[in-house]
Amino acid sequence: MMVAADILQPIDESKVPNLSKIHPFFKDDPNIIVDGVRYGVPFTWGCAPMMYNTKVITSAPESWADLFKPEYAGKVGMMDDPLGNIMLGAVVATDAEVATELTKKQLDDTIKYLISVKKISRLITPSWGDLADAMARGDVIITFSGWETIKKFCADKGASHIDYVYPKEGTFAWLDTYSIAKDAPNPDIDHKLCDMIVDVPAQLFIGDDFIQGITNTDAIAQLGISKDYYPYDDLSGLASKATFFAFPPLEEGSGKTTFNDWLEAYETFKAA
Amino acid sequence: MIKKNYLLIAPAFAIFIFLFVFPFIYFFLISLWKIKFYKLIRDYNLINYNKAIFNYVEIFFTTYSVSIPVAIITTIIGFYYSYLARFKTGRYGLVMIFIALITLFGGYLMKIYAWKTILGNEGVINSILIYFHIIKEPLTFLLYTKVGLIITFVHFLLPFAILPTYASLRGVNAIEIDSMKDLGAKFYHVQFMLFFQRCRTGVLASFIFCLLIVSGDFLTPFLIGGKITFIGNMIAPKFSLFYDWPLGSAMSFTMLTVSILIIVLVFYLFKLTDPK
Numbered sequence: 266m267m268v269a270a271d272i273l274q275p276i277d278e279s280k281v282p283n284l285s286k287i288h289p290f291f292k293d294d295p296n297i298i299v300d301g302v303r304y305g306v307p308f309t310w311g312c313a314p315m316m317y318n319t320k321v322i323t324s325a326p327e328s329w330a331d332l333f334k335p336e337y338a339g340k341v342g343m344m345d346d347p348l349g350n351i352m353l354g355a356v357v358a359t360d361a362e363v364a365t366e367l368t369k370k371q372l373d374d375t376i377k378y379l380i381s382v383k384k385i386s387r388l389i390t391p392s393w394g395d396l397a398d399a400m401a402r403g404d405v406i407i408t409f410s411g412w413e414t415i416k417k418f419c420a421d422k423g424a425s426h427i428d429y430v431y432p433k434e435g436t437f438a439w440l441d442t443y444s445i446a447k448d449a450p451n452p453d454i455d456h457k458l459c460d461m462i463v464d465v466p467a468q469l470f471i472g473d474d475f476i477q478g479i480t481n482t483d484a485i486a487q488l489g490i491s492k493d494y495y496p497y498d499d500l501s502g503l504a505s506k507a508t509f510f511a512f513p514p515l516e517e518g519s520g521k522t523t524f525n526d527w528l529e530a531y532e533t534f535k536a537a
Numbered sequence: 538m539i540k541k542n543y544l545l546i547a548p549a550f551a552i553f554i555f556l557f558v559f560p561f562i563y564f565f566l567i568s569l570w571k572i573k574f575y576k577l578i579r580d581y582n583l584i585n586y587n588k589a590i591f592n593y594v595e596i597f598f599t600t601y602s603v604s605i606p607v608a609i610i611t612t613i614i615g616f617y618y619s620y621l622a623r624f625k626t627g628r629y630g631l632v633m634i635f636i637a638l639i640t641l642f643g644g645y646l647m648k649i650y651a652w653k654t655i656l657g658n659e660g661v662i663n664s665i666l667i668y669f670h671i672i673k674e675p676l677t678f679l680l681y682t683k684v685g686l687i688i689t690f691v692h693f694l695l696p697f698a699i700l701p702t703y704a705s706l707r708g709v710n711a712i713e714i715d716s717m718k719d720l721g722a723k724f725y726h727v728q729f730m731l732f733f734q735r736c737r738t739g740v741l742a743s744f745i746f747c748l749l750i751v752s753g754d755f756l757t758p759f760l761i762g763g764k765i766t767f768i769g770n771m772i773a774p775k776f777s778l779f780y781d782w783p784l785g786s787a788m789s790f791t792m793l794t795v796s797i798l799i800i801v802l803v804f805y806l807f808k809l810t811d812p813k
Binding site for chain 1: 574592593595596653657658659660675677680681759760763764766770771774778779
């Protein structure tokens with residue numbers, strides 16, 4: 266989208282030597298390479314797994330459909346995340362190949378599905394921190410959507426029995442990148458910054474201090490505490506469980522619903 | 538002398554004009570405009586009001602189904618707290634008022650999170666009840682429900698209800714109440730007269746404070762209300778995520794109008810209690 270808007274300049278890969286150390290799952294994501302030209306340096310990531318309380322749910326759930334088990338009614342938690350919830354809803358409830366390219370019917374089906382999840386939910390929190398809080402306090406025992414770092418938030422609150430799983434239907438993943446603006450006055454410095462953020466010291470800092478997912482394989486090998494909270498052992502296998510999606514269209518004309526359509530549809534979910 | 542008085546109120550008047558009247562007019566004008574691809578278009582129309590009134594009826598109902606009970610409960614509790622402080626506790630009355638006011642220093646968010654700790658599944662209330670074998674499973678209606686919202690709002694708003702009612706009660710002389718009792722008035726006669734007639738201004742001010750604060754709130758329902766949505770929760774993202782200021786403004790003015798209508802209705806209900 267930003268490339269189409271002509272506001273980014275290509276990354277000169279020769280000026281970002283640490284790029285070669287980035288795991289292919291992140292480095293080769295098609296959303297940051299347009300027509301063979303790279304526009305982003307991926308430095309952190311995460312997915313939207315299902316969080317659950319292992320004290321109450323002793324065997325890991327396998328499917329998003331498990332949310333609807335009668336024994337979990339009123340014990341489900343969600344986060345108020347329009348983009349994430351619609352993406353995940355589309356993955357679970359529609360046949361859309363790309364969760365951000367939805368027809369009107371697919372969007373309607375997604376909202377219907379989200380409303381059905383809301384009916385069995387106890388709360389919709391404003392932030393991941395609040396969802397972690399509700400999990401740790403035992404107010405909810407299972408979630409629709411989530412974040413690997415919530416497991417650490419809960420452990421910090423003394424609730425090390427909160428774990429996550431990637432259900433079989435899959436989920437979405439997000440990838441943050443450093444990009445350079447088209448008319449940036451100091452592109453050399455910008456490239457150095459792009460290189461620095463994926464260098465080992467910065468990556469270890471992001472991983473172990475912020476408990477965020479990192480991309481540099483050398484840094485992953487040296488990770489400490491953060492290694493327990495992300496599935497670094499099988500990053501290639503993660504591709505079959507979680508997918509990176511581009512942002513939904515902003516302008517009409519593609520035959521697909523726009524981000525504005527999503528926000529308006531999300532209001533139906535909020536009001537339900 | 539008159540000129541000097543005008544000068545004295547000039548700073549307050551300027552603040553009122555610049556920080557209240559001008560933004561009020563600005564947002565009213567915006568509410569008549571529309572948005573196209575994140576840009577404001579000066580095309581005067583009532584589309585936003587049409588959406589604000591007809592698309593959010595259920596949300597308005599939910600909002601006022603909490604804000605009206607909260608305003609009534611808080612005003613009544615605040616009035617009796619003030620009554621005790623004014624007539625029944627002697628020199629400790631001012632201490633009671635000081636205690637009520639000092640809770641304002643606690644901070645809004647801190648109170649919300651404190652109530653989450655108290656009302657949650659593993660909170661203070663459920664833990665005590667389970668410890669004494671009064672209940673087996675936690676009481677889930679306490680948190681993420683309207684009950685939890687009402688408890689939190691009433692606690693937060695009590696100082697705002699106590700202040701105006703106490704100010705009104707200070708204008709009542711104890712001799713008046715004694716005279717009523719000497720003439721045969723029962724306790725409820727005295728309370729009725731004080732609440733609906735003698736301290737009407739303070740009681741209505743308290744009701745208005747509570748009603749407007751709750752109706753416009755979006756943080757408490759977000760944190761305590763579970764999946765309950767207030768109109769504030771729909772308005773807030775209009776100014777951020779949606780970047781639809783016209784619709785957000787129209788929704789705000791619609792909410793304000795509904796609140797004013799409720800206040801006018803309550804005012805006339807109070808007038809009905811006037812002696813014929």
